[in-house]
Amino acid sequence: MNTSIFEFLAARRSVKPDRLAEPGPTPEELRRILTVGARVPDHKKLAPWRFIVFEGDARKSMGEIFAKACEKEDRQPPSPVRLETERTRFLRAPLVVAVVSSIKPRPGAPEWEQILSAAAVCFNTCLAANALGFGTSWITEWIAYSETVRQALGLKESERIAGFIYIGRPMEKPEERDRPDIDKLITSWPA
Template sequence: MNTSIFEFLAARRSVKPDRLAAPGPTPEQLQQILTVGARVPDHKKLTPWRFIVFEGDARKSMGEVFAKACETEESQPPSHVRLELERGRFLRAPLVVAVVSSIKPRPGAPEWEQILSAAAVCFNTCLAANALGFGTSWITEWIAYSKTVREALGLKESERIAGFIYMGQPMEKPDERERPIVDALITEWPA
């Protein structure tokens, strides 16, 4: 058993986006991260996912999309404070990667398996970034479900945001959180 990998996985922890500082991954590191992130189970080799990268000013311009979505989709006019929060959403970390679940109709490759593959990409991307010393947070938030945001990103009807992965330098080691008692989650099938 490779003890160092086991210890790495046992200690892995998400870092809140506003606790991620610059610098983010270099282009070469991001290439490594996404290459490893894409090494997941993929029934029928369909690659039912893709990446959208936001860094630099692209994070700010996406914030304008979020503010517009908020104004358009909320039942009550949003406050100035709320709009500023939305404008700064992607500015919380130096780099954000959207993982898009992109279903490819194919006999023998159920949609659910393709969605699970995209989720595996999200987590594997986090692990790859963590292995290079970056903190990560895989979240969706309301923006992943917004019609305005989906349109701005050019998502097809068959595509969904599997997650936004925020990356950067952790400002501090995150506190450990309560974990489930695994024994309570195990059922053994009788012989």
């Protein structure tokens, strides 16, 4: 047993996006992170996911799209504070990677398995970044479900945001949180 990998996984913890600082990954580090991120179960080798990377000024321009989406889609006019929150949403971390679930119709490769593969990409991307010393946070937030944002990102009808992975250097070690009682989650067959 490789105890160092086991200990790494046992200690893994998400870092809130606003607790992630510069510097973000270099282009070479990002390529390594995404290459390892893509090493997931993938029935029929369809690669039913893709990445969109936001760094530098792209994070700010995406924030303008979030603010417009908020104005367009909220039931009541958003406050100036809310609009500023949306404008700076991606500025909380040095780099954000959108993982897009991209279903590819194929006999023998159920849609659900393809969605699960995209989720595995999200988590594997986090683990790869963590292994290089970066903190990560995998979240969706309302923007993943916004039609305005979907259109701005050029998502096809068969595509959805599986998650936004915020990546940066942790400002401090995150505190451990309560975990589920594993004994309450295990049953043996036959039940």
